[in-house]
Amino acid sequence: MSTPSDCMFLPAGTRLFSEGDAGDSAYLIKSGEIEIVVERDGHDMVLARRGAGEIIGEMALLDSGRRSASAHVLVSAEVIAISSRQLEQRISNTDPILRMCLGVVIERYRDTLKLICSNGVEPTPAPRRPPAGDFDAALEVLTLEREIERALAHDEFELYFQPIVRLADRGVAGFEALIRWHHPDRGFLTPAQFIPVAEISGLVVRITDWVLRAAVRTIPMLLAALPETPWVTPPAEHPLFVSVNVSGHDLLQPAFAETLVGILRAAGIAPQHLKLEITESMLMKDPVRAGRVLKLCRDHGCGIAVDDFGTGYSSLSHLSTLPITTLKIDRCFVQAMTGDPTNRKIVNTIRHLARELEIPVVAEGIESEAEVLALDAMHCEYGQGYLFGRPMPVSDAVAALRARPPSCSNPFRLSA
Ligand code: C2E
Ligand code: CA
Ligand code: CA
Numbered sequence: 001m002s003t004p005s006d007c008m009f010l011p012a013g014t015r016l017f018s019e020g021d022a023g024d025s026a027y028l029i030k031s032g033e034i035e036i037v038v039e040r041d042g043h044d045m046v047l048a049r050r051g052a053g054e055i056i057g058e059m060a061l062l063d064s065g066r067r068s069a070s071a072h073v074l075v076s077a078e079v080i081a082i083s084s085r086q087l088e089q090r091i092s093n094t095d096p097i098l099r100m101c102l103g104v105v106i107e108r109y110r111d112t113l114k115l116i117c118s119n120g121v122e123p124t125p126a127p128r129r130p131p132a133g134d135f136d137a138a139l140e141v142l143t144l145e146r147e148i149e150r151a152l153a154h155d156e157f158e159l160y161f162q163p164i165v166r167l168a169d170r171g172v173a174g175f176e177a178l179i180r181w182h183h184p185d186r187g188f189l190t191p192a193q194f195i196p197v198a199e200i201s202g203l204v205v206r207i208t209d210w211v212l213r214a215a216v217r218t219i220p221m222l223l224a225a226l227p228e229t230p231w232v233t234p235p236a237e238h239p240l241f242v243s244v245n246v247s248g249h250d251l252l253q254p255a256f257a258e259t260l261v262g263i264l265r266a267a268g269i270a271p272q273h274l275k276l277e278i279t280e281s282m283l284m285k286d287p288v289r290a291g292r293v294l295k296l297c298r299d300h301g302c303g304i305a306v307d308d309f310g311t312g313y314s315s316l317s318h319l320s321t322l323p324i325t326t327l328k329i330d331r332c333f334v335q336a337m338t339g340d341p342t343n344r345k346i347v348n349t350i351r352h353l354a355r356e357l358e359i360p361v362v363a364e365g366i367e368s369e370a371e372v373l374a375l376d377a378m379h380c381e382y383g384q385g386y387l388f389g390r391p392m393p394v395s396d397a398v399a400a401l402r403a404r405p406p407s408c409s410n411p412f413r414l415s416a
Contacts, residue, residue, distance in 0.1 A: 160391035
């Protein structure tokens with residue numbers, strides 16, 4: 001028995017499958033020629049001839065129906081089986097709208113084929129509804145997409161700001177801008193409730209544009225609070241920054257860097273005050289293109305941070321070619337570090353790698369002093385987490401910058 005990815009060599013005359021067989025694989029033809037036929041009134045009716053680069057038996061991939069045609073080899077062929085299980089795994093990971101539409105298209109294709117083969121004498125098949133789970137999920141995604149568009153038009157989003165501190169003196173180095181949605185019916189939504197849909201639909205590009213403009217607008221307010229707060233003032237060579245999360249989709253926009261520079265110029269903000277955060281996994285999807293756009297942004301003076309570092313599979317050779325100015329160590333390692341020596345080693349290894357590349361690190365998700373102690377021992381430069389402050393509205397970030405709590409050197413410690 002061949003496994004799904006085996007390449008099969010089939011001499012001319014071989015029957016690959018027959019009409020009525022139970023089928024669960026399609027076949028990618030590498031070479032040769034295969035004929036698809038249906039038998040009608042004792043005669044073979046040729047439906048198609050397929051050659052190298054084409055796929056046959058594709059309907060078996062999406063349902064477990066019987067083969068509606070036979071396939072035999074005309075010119076000796078090499079084929080690779082693609083099993084429905086392989087495809088199911090991929091489809092179940094995709095957008096429910098795509099899944100639902102694909103199911104409907106395949107149904108209609110199968111019905112049309114039945115009608116053609118029976119010369120139109122069969123009654124038109126009754127329309128079938130997509131499976132309830134897919135339908136509900138697709139409806140939810142379609143609704144959320146419309147609502148995101150409305151939210152952009154009606155200014156329902158708000159940026160929250162979470163401080164990033166220097167671990168040495170706990171002075172604030174900058175803030176990460178994190179989006180929130182005041183949804184008129186669903187209430188206060190966090191990014192996990194809508195960013196995944198925005199990613200699938202591509203709407204994330206419009207969200208990022210909104211976020212960039214909103215983040216840049218807040219920079220003067222934060223900078224204005226600094227002269228009153230000498231104990232948190234960052235050194236001149238590392239000016240206060242706001243970092244913004246960008247998606248892989250953003251970096252595929254040819255005009256991304258140009259738009260970004262335009263936004264900064266229009267607001268009169270030096271690019272050094274803006275940092276872009278991109279997750280390691282997004283970066284690795286298309287490192288060459290992402291690297292090109294990030295380099296343009298870096299050349300203009302913006303900082304570039306690799307987010308959630310350690311959770312993806314970036315190759316070190318890629319990292320050293322990208323214009324990275326900060327590595328953010330994912331919170332899963334930071335939080336597991338104090339109880340687990342393996343995670344401590346991972347954080348330490350990332351710290352060493354960063355030092356080799358002369359890139360400072362931010363440890364994410366710090367919630368306890370024990371974590372700070374461990375990170376201090378590794379000479380991590382920066383930290384971010386609930387211990388220093390939760391994400392907060394800009395007015396609270398400004399107020400917290402100004403108000404130095406008497407018993408606490410870190411102004412964010414007491415914030416909500
Ligand atoms: P992220 O970029 O890794 O952001 C950090 C997340 O960790 C934030 O969640 C923050 O509230 C949370 N966090 C910070 N410190 C701690 C801590 O000590 N403990 C725990 N348990 N969590 C902590 P949030 O705001 O819900 O954002 C989740 C994710 O959504 C972000 O992860 C980012 O990937 C995405 N996101 C947020 N804002 C935006 C945005 O404007 N655009 C895009 N494309 N994605 C965004
Ligand atoms: Ca981030
Ligand atoms: Ca992160």
